[in-house]
Amino acid sequence: MKNILIISSSLRAGSNSERIALEVKKGASEGPNNVLFVSLKDQKINFCRGCLKCQKKGECIIADDMKALTEQMLNADTIVFSTPIYYYEMSGLLKTFLDRCNPLYIQDYRFREVYLLTASAENTDTVYQNAQNGIQGFVDCFPKARFMGVFSGGGLTNPNEIKNHEELLTRAYEFGKKMK
Numbered sequence: 001m002k003n004i005l006i007i008s009s010s011l012r013a014g015s016n017s018e019r020i021a022l023e024v025k026k027g028a029s030e031g032p033n034n035v036l037f038v039s040l041k042d043q044k045i046n047f048c049r050g051c052l053k054c055q056k057k058g059e060c061i062i063a064d065d066m067k068a069l070t071e072q073m074l075n076a077d078t079i080v081f082s083t084p085i086y087y088y089e090m091s092g093l094l095k096t097f098l099d100r101c102n103p104l105y106i107q108d109y110r111f112r113e114v115y116l117l118t119a120s121a122e123n124t125d126t127v128y129q130n131a132q133n134g135i136q137g138f139v140d141c142f143p144k145a146r147f148m149g150v151f152s153g154g155g156l157t158n159p160n161e162i163k164n165h166e167e168l169l170t171r172a173y174e175f176g177k178k179m180k
């Protein structure tokens with residue numbers, strides 16, 4: 001059994017990437033996994049100030065919702081990040097979240113597998129490349145973890161547009177089912 005943590009980072013009502021994440025959750029929940037879904041839109045997350053006090057204390061000096069979120073990260077075996085593509089990159093909210101994960105760097109983190117889910121207007125294999133590179137950069141800083149793969153939903157411009165893309169929803173579900 002794995003603890004799978006899915007982190008959604010779109011602020012939009014009718015978010016396509018969040019719907020992809022929820023389908024992945026459905027698939028991943030089919031097995032004996034313990035799957036937790038978190039949306040960052042309900043959380044208070046300030047910017048990292050770069051003070052590096054976390055590297056001595058093991059926790060951030062900023063009092064906000066990152067304390068509970070980093071605990072959830074620590075307890076996860078698998079972490080799945082979900083993001084809309086903004087200017088060929090991950091969302092600013094996800095990047096802000098990743099920067100605030102710096103206290104984990106000196107902790108006995110448990111996660112070994114990291115996945116990325118994206119939604120974008122453009123439907124190409126290159127539109128999510130920079131976001132994937134960013135997640136790879138994060139993973140590279142946690143040497144016990146590996147980047148496992150990306151699911152990209154292209155051709156999605158408007159809120160809730162994914163509802164008209166049954167094949168994407170099915171593929172997302174299957175992607176989650178493989179997270180054993």
Ligand SMILES: Cc1cc2nc3c(=O)[nH]c(=O)nc-3n(C[C@H](O)[C@H](O)[C@H](O)COP(=O)(O)O)c2cc1C
Binds near residue numbers: 010011015084089122
């Ligand atoms: C600020 C902004 C920048 C965007 N940049 C891109 C982009 O570079 N490439 C692209 O294909 N779509 C881009 N989009 C479209 C979104 O990726 C698309 O609408 C996606 O479905 C949003 O996901 P969400 O519904 O989960 O928020 C952009 C949208 C916004 C609001």
